[in-house]
Each structure stands twice: as C-alpha cells, then as structure tokens.
Amino acid sequence: MTAVASTPERATGKERWREASGPAFLRSLERLRLNVRSGTGAHPGNNPVPTATQDSGLEFAKHRPYLPGDDLRHIDWNALARHDTKLVKTFRAEREAPLHILVDTSASMVTPAEDAKAEAAIAVAAGLAYISLRNRDPVRVAALDQSGARHVAPLLRHPQRLPLLTDGLRACAGAGRTTLDVSVRSYLASTRLPGIAIMISDFLVDKDDYQRAMGRLQAGGYAVAVIRILGQREREPTATTRRVRIFDVETGSERIVDLSPHHRALYARALQEHIEGLRSWCDAVGIPFCVIDTEVLPGIAMIQSLTRAGIVR
C-alpha cells in the first residue's frame, strides 16, 4: 500500500517541479488511471462499481426476478421463452468518481525554500487532476491552511481548466499554520460530493491532528489517499555554524541547538519515526500512502511512486 520513491537521479530544484505541472509533462500521464475501489459518486460515470448494478449498461451483471413496476423493456425475453419465468437483466453500475485534492499550503511547505515542497505538491496535484479529468471524473481542489479549506478553483471537468488549479494553489502557498483537522472539517462542510480524497502535505503536525482529519474524511464516505512531501534539507538540515537558532516559520517559536553529529542523528531518527508512524497508521486504516522526495525526478515520482502506492494504475 505504501512506497517511497528512491532513485539515484535527483531533481535540480524548483524549476523542474514547476515544469512538471505544465502540459508537456502532464501528457505523459495519459495512460494512468486512478485506482478507484470506492468513493464513487451518484452520477453516472466511467468507473464501474463492483457492488452495484443498473438496468442498462455495457457489462452484464446478472438476472433478477421481474418485480412489478419494472420497465417491461428490461425483461429478458429469451429467458422467458426458455424458462417461462420473467427475468430482468441487470448491468454493472458505472459512476463518476469525483477527485478531491487537498493540498497543504501552510508556511511549512515553503520552508526550506530549496526543498520546493510547495511546487512539488502543486505538480503532484496537477498530475492527479489531469489523470482524473482524462477519465471524465470531476476534480475539486482545496488549499488547506490555518483558516480552513479554500476552494482555489471551481469543480473542474476538463483538462483545459488545469491552470486554474495550479495558479490558485500557487497563490495560496506559504501562509499560515498547518491545521489539518480544522481544514478538513471546513472542507467537508463546504461540499456534498463524496469521492476520492487525496491529501498532499508534509504532515508536520501531531499525529492526532492528521488521524482525526483523515478519519473525518473516511467517515464522510471518501476514499482517502495520503502523499507525504519530503525535501532534502528537511531530511538533512545544514548550517554554516555549529550552533544555530531554530526558527519555526509557522509558530515563530525559537530554540537554540548545537548541530553536532549526535544531534543530527537524533533529528534523523525523529524524522524517520514520524514518517513510519504516519505510514503504519495509514496501513492500519487502509489508506494508500506514499512519500515523494522533491529530489526525485518528477516523472519517477508521479508514475513510479504513485503506482507502487496503489494510488494510480
């Protein structure tokens, strides 16, 4: 269910991820499909629903006895002639699966600037939106920040509208604190279109916060997936001096520490525990999880990592 992209090839920076949100790159994702197992909506669409049938369609599902009120045009006349029983043919139901992309646009996503986490999140959101729109499923994008969830664009139904997504997210990026639960609650209150919800964030919040947020989405009938954006500087913080004054860009709090090798090892362990904690919780509740390293080439991150995680196929 989870995968971490790892490749010797490293992206060079923010420009590469910006290019990944452009049409040239997005066209390379045409053959991908979202791996929809649940989260389909009420409107007819192209996603077959395994557990539901409908009176008309392309894929035959089963027969059922005729019930009064059924449309006589749906009676299988061959079966009536053979068995002398009125049976009605049913077909596999196909519904649209609206995609809800929830992108963390708090200040932590733009810090450190060299990591380009916000740009990577926007590129991943654009790629997922493109895949969904090519499958004729609508896309809704929201920016999660301290104030809640903001719809950065109207419900998208065509790939040509994607610039609304990228421009809207870029306009929101880099402000406020990360409050996932509050933002998700705000988002759920603003929409009544269940579907697939993919949350893209660095998840640098208490585990209670992200657990409540994603539990709230699952309870709302959404099929949830999680993408953790990770930067190189976040993995290995560097400084010109041994002693540094740590400044939290979201809260403004400070802390003076010595960047000794021992302390670096403690930091690396804390990061690893944080990622593993998120991964194990997602596995436990059946949420696909993937880590995208901003140092990885966008093509590999979008295709290989998301495929391995089962988010796309």
Place this chain on the structure above:
Amino acid sequence: MGFTNPAAFIFSFFIVGLVLLYLWERQQRRLDVPSMLLWQAIPEAVVRRRRFQPDNLFWLQLAGMAALLLGLANPYLDIDFETGHDGRLILVIDLSASMQTVEGGTTRLDLAREQAIRVIRSMPLREIMVIGAGREPMIITPFDRGHESVIEVIGNLQAKDVSTRLEPALAIAQRASFQSDVRTAIHVFTDVPRHSVGARWRDGVSWWPAGTNSDNLAIADVQTTQGVLQNHREMGARIAVQNYGTKEKHGSLAVRVDGELVAQELFTAPPQSTQSFHFPQLSASGLLEASLQAEDALALDNHWRTWLPRFRPIRIALVGATPELANTMSRLDDAAEAIIIDASPSGETTGGADIVVYHHTTPESLPDDVATLLIAPLADLATRKPATELREAAVVDWNDDHEVLRGIDPRLLHRFASLKVLQTPPWGEMVLSAQAADREVPALVVGKPGSRRAAILAADLGSEPFLSSDREPLLLLVLNLIDWLAEQRSDVTVARTGDSKAIADPDAPVVEVIDPKGMPLYIDQAQLSLGLDYAGTYQVVRQDGTRTNIFANFQDSEESNVGRTPAEPYAATSNYAQGADSLKVNRGFGVWIYIAAAMLLIAEWIVAIRSVEHG
C-alpha cells in the same frame, strides 16, 4: 635567548584568525525550519552569558598554533653559560671592500661590528679570537679574555679595498679550534652568503649575514689608447661604467688630468648594464683621474687613477751618417716624435741623447749611458774585421715574440738591397735573419750589453728608401726599434688593489712606503713585494732618493656587485670542535617545540573526536 627567525612572528595574525573563527563559529545563525515538531528530540543548547568563553578545544588549538609559531621562530639560548665550563669563541669578520657598502646610513662593517659585539657580550667568560678576512686572513687578536679590549679592537676595524676570501680565514679558525680541548665556537660576520664557501668550511659555523643593498655604480675599467703612428696629442681614454643595481641610475663622469677637468659627461645607466665612454684626443699627460658623481652604496669604485706618459721627444744623435740617411731620419719627427740633436760625422756631441745611431761606423765600445743603434757597420763589433756585404738578401726567419716586431709581418720586408755580414755578439739576440747566396746571416740583433739597450741592424738604411709607401714594414721596424731602444722610464706604476707589486731593488733599497691614507708602512729590507690593500697612491721612497708612485685602482666586479639576497642568521647547533659536554650557547631548540606542537595537535584531535562522539 634569541630567535633565529624572528620574522616568523609575522604569522601571529593566525592566532587572531583562530579567535575570530571561534567567535564566528559561536555565533547563533538562524535556521528556518518548517516545524519545531522534529526538533523536540534535540536538547536545547546552554546559552552562555559571556560571548567569549572558549572551551578546552580552543585552548588546545591556541597552544598548538603558538607552539608552531615559536618553533618556526627557532629560539636559541645564548647566555646559559655553565659555571665551571670554559669555552672559546672565534670571530671571523669580513674586511673586504663590499663591507664598506652603505646600508641605511651605516656600513655593512658597522652592522657586522654590532653583531659581533652583541655576541661577545652574551658570553662574558669566554676567550675570544678575532680574525679579519680580506685578501689574506689576518689574526687581529689572539685568544683573549679581555672582552672590552677585544670590543675596542673590533670597533677600530676598517675594511680594506680588496676582495673577499673567507676560506683561508675559516681554515685558520678551524685550525685554532682543533688545537685545544676547550670547546670553540666560530662565528662569521660577512655579507657573503653562507653557501658561497665550501661545506667543510661552513659546517658548525654560525653565520651572520649583513646587508642587502644592491644600489651601486662603478667604474669597471679605464683604458688609455694611443696608436703606433699617432703622437701624444692623439692619446684618448675609454671608460666603462657599470650599474650593478636594479634601479636606473643617473650621474656624471668627470675626467681630470693633473687636477684639471678635461671632460665631463652626464649619463643615465639602466639597471644591470654597462656603458662605455670614449674621450679621444685628451692632449694632455700626467695623472688621469676618472670619477663618478652619483648616489650609490659603495663609493670606493667610483674613482680611477691612471697615468698618461709625459711627452718628451726621443733625442737621436747620428754618427757617421750619410746625407741620405740623415735626411731620412730627420723626417721621422712627426711619426716617431724623435729629433736629431747631432748629425756630425764624428758624433762629438752625443750628450743628452737617448739613442746614438752609428752609420757605417763601428765604435770602439758601446756607450753605457745611452742606447746604441749600429746601422750597417763597416767592421764587425767583436772581431774588428771588415764586414763583407751581401746583396739582395731575403728575410727568412724572425722572432715573433720580440717587441721590435710588434705589428709587423716580416715577410713583407721582402729583401734588403745591402746587408753586412756580422757575427752576433754575446749579449745579442737575433730578431731577424736574411739569406743571400745560400747563406743566412743576422739582419737585426738586439740586446742589453750594459745598463742601456743596443741593436745592430745589418741592413743599410742609407740605401733603403724606407719612407716610401713600398717599404712601410721597414718604416714600422725602424720606428719600433727607436721606441724599444729609447726605453722611456716612468716613475709611475698602475695596479689593482689586492695585487702585490715587486719593490725590491738591490741597488736602491726601499726606505719608506706611504699608503693612500698618508700613513707610513713598516717595510722590512728583505721584503720583496708590497701588498696593495687600499685604492689610491702608494709612494715608494728609495735610498737613492728616487720616489715612485703606484696607483692602486679598485677593480673587482664581484665586490662591486654588492647586491645580496636577504638571508637570516644561521646559528650552528653543533659549533664545537671538540668536547662531549655541550655548552648551551646558541643552541636552537625549535625542533623540540615542533614536537610539542605536534603532541598538542594530537591531543586536540583526540579531544575533538571525543567531543563529536558525545555531542
């Protein structure tokens, strides 16, 4: 205690750099992070109140760096004289000409003197020998414990105008150090680099270099010129001026004859160059002095003295000359600057003549007070028999080395119309021989039968038109012969400083010699030569009252090239010829400080590793 390399303390700014680096490293640089969540695992650093509170690592680094600096400076102990030990000290002081070079208002000899006195004062219990090194080594004081008297002697030392020869002086010093069981230190004070002497002479010797100034202009050479056929008025001088420095120099070159300015030229000399100045037709004789007026470091080589011979025409008395010969000889005035003072057939008035020429005449005996030239004598000088005559005798042999044939190709003499057949007298040397009728006979014989020179020319000049252009070689032969016979004596000798001039003369012993400084020199009667230590005029007075002058010029390109590469004093660490115990004099211990520095750096490395491991 002193430092062999005090310039090493220039690198002290590295310590300041270390402190600045420490302060910079201690600065709290701000590091923006996305969240404090992950940093909770790291304990917060203890913030000190004082800005500069170095840790043990810093002190170790500081001590290591200070030790490295001190080791580079190479300290040595020079006063730690142990009671009960005795030692000796030999000071070799360079007294050559280049030590007169001015270095910032003082001379190199003054600098060497100061260094030597400083060394003496640091070793109050030692016996001291002082050796002066010039052209020849000289023991100025033997081993002496009276340091104040030695210092006084050193203070009175004067440099000589001679070249540097350190090795003989060092040989004496090393020999003196071997002659005793007492440990002996040798210190050399010179402007010559240490590597210029052989390894066997510099081993175990402390070297004190003095001087770096290269700014010197010198008269490299002076040549006076006068052609064979030129008279004294056409005498000229060529003067070479060399700039040994690395800067362009300006100056003037003045030429004086007998104190009167005859020529002066302003010049600009590019660095490391030589310029030649030609002063033709000086039209003067006497003491020629060339002097440079320029600001340079060594004044000694700015002067030159030479001698332009006093003009006096050669006085010739003709005896028995035919009218043709007398007429021809009288026309030699312009070419040979000779005048005929008597042309009587009997030669009655030969007094005052420089040369008596006998033509077709054989005197009873050759005069002792005047040079003699016999031309085609009718009788042989030795046998008194009439001389036979050969016609058309061709020149067949000659002595190339003789002065009489200078500038002449004898083959161009061809043949003589008439040649007397004569025997070579015992005092004579055949210079030219001719052949006729298969018989080779002497054509020209020269020699010194008494106090004056004499020559016998068998060819009859009366029948040879030697003033015609066809007989130019014969004319040159006659002129050379007259020059050689006249033997003009000069009471002036020109020499170079550092040379030795022979002054012994059994007939006229030297009674007094006055050096260029006006001081009389002690002269032993058995002394054969005089060493010229100073530039200037030496006056030699003989018992017969004659007085001759020796002009000693300083001409030594190695000494004039005073530029020296800056060098640090070299303190020998094992400058004792003998003895197992070591006196702690001039013993450098920089190596031990280097070892201490290495140990400190290893300790610092270990502490740093431990610091990293424990955060």
